[in-house]
Amino acid sequence: MSVLKSWTGGAIVLLALAGGLRAEVTVSQSNEPTSAIVPVDQGLLALLGQERSALGAVPAGRLTAITTAPVAARKEAKGDAAVTPIAYSEEWVDTQPVATGDAQFQCLAKALYFEARGEEVAGQAAVAEVILNRVDDPAFPGSICGVVQQSNGRGCQFSYVCDGRADRISEKATYDRVAKVARAMLDGAPRRLTEGATYFHTPAVRPTWSHRFTRTAQIGHHIFYRGLDSSAEIQLASN
Template sequence: MRLHTGWITGAIAAVILNGAAFADVTVSQSNDPTAAIGGTLGGLLGAERQALNALPEGRLTELAVGPKVETRTTPGKAAAVPALIRYDMAWLAAQPEPVGDAQWECLSKAIYFESRGETLRGQFAVAEVILNRVDSPDYPRTICGVVEQRGGGGCQFSYVCDGRADRMRDPEAMWIAERIARVMMDGAPRTLTMGATHFHTRWVRPDWARRFPQTAAIGAHLFYKQP
């Protein structure tokens, strides 16, 4: 009986020593490679389990479902706009009710007076030009400043100097213009005009149109980018 017990003890010791030795080598010498792989995998899973048990519950939840993403909004602004937009009435109607400040009103009026009657793409394109100018060091830094800019004996946008009251009388066109203005101010992509800073109708030909490269033609307007 003592001999049998000693034999078992020796066998256990040999297994433990062999396991310890295995941890220090990169190639198993076992005739059964699946046994070595199983032992290694078991060790790795055990270490991983210990590491996971040491993490706080909140961190485990984050690893399982991903980090919480918070959307920040500015007071007076709608929710963030998707990276991709559709230029159709159904998509526009699905956006939150627009609200805004004086800058939003300036952009809404510019879209209304410069492009009402155009397709949605045409109206979005006019909004792009105005916002591209705001981003350019060659123009005022605000939407109202860009829209109301004067020089050379006239205005950059003709409706500002036509002597008429800038009142949006068409409810449907105003509804569209206000939503486009809100969406664009909230960061909708400007992909229609390729960075255009100028536009004109097809039946006029201003001097600058001969010098600036044309970037797009949408509806009744041609678009250009100032070099």
């Protein structure tokens, strides 16, 4: 990621320099042409061509993900009124309207119900952060339902999806409450709890990938990790 930033920053600086040199070359040629200035201009153009070729070799999806800020961060930075902060309390949940939404909302609400309904509000929001962070990461599926239903070499990324039991919502009142958290997160609530985590597990287990990834937080009964900055993290996590 730092290399691409260097390329992009370098390209901008070089473009500015190239523009200045072109102007200088025009003036010099009209007054006192020299052979020393023109090769420098040509060298810069050649270097810019190499920069363009290098950037062109990066997959479009990856380049977009690297150069685009997460939706929640963009809204927060602009002071967008759509950002809905979470107080991470039961009192906050009580003040929220009944949550509804499309299939993606339902996938997130169900994931919070089956993975985190026993957690405090902050723990539920933290799990939602992981799912939404994965959606934003090109190493994972690009939709909430795709992330939640994704399988790996040993089963499903989220155990409730393929544990052999029916995904029956037996606690309607609890589901309605976690759905409010899901709705707030989808509406752009800031993701500040897990520092960009894309994995979590309970303290009862210690998967091998936990040694490779960066631990970012422990909230309730879950420990959160930020994975590698490439698609290699999926392969590592399935080992």
